[in-house]
Amino acid sequence: MSHRELYCDVCEGVALFEAPPCVDSHGTDCPELICTDCGAAVVVGTFAFPVTRLPARRRQPARRAA
Secondary structure (H helix, E strand, O other), rough: EEEEEEEEOOOOEEEEEOOOHHHHHHHOOOOOEEEEEOOOOOEEOOOOOOOOOOOOOOOOOOHHHO
């Protein structure tokens, strides 16, 4: 089991979290964690966004003051 210190909303402070035995074969990278103090469960998720380039913006012509 892996251990991490995270903020627990139930305990209202930093607590030790551990990953329970994972049945989904995540190993130590299991996103499910349990607070060792109160038993609150959290799921840690990460998001990967594809890198795309936006089209170049066309600059507006400068306005002249009369």
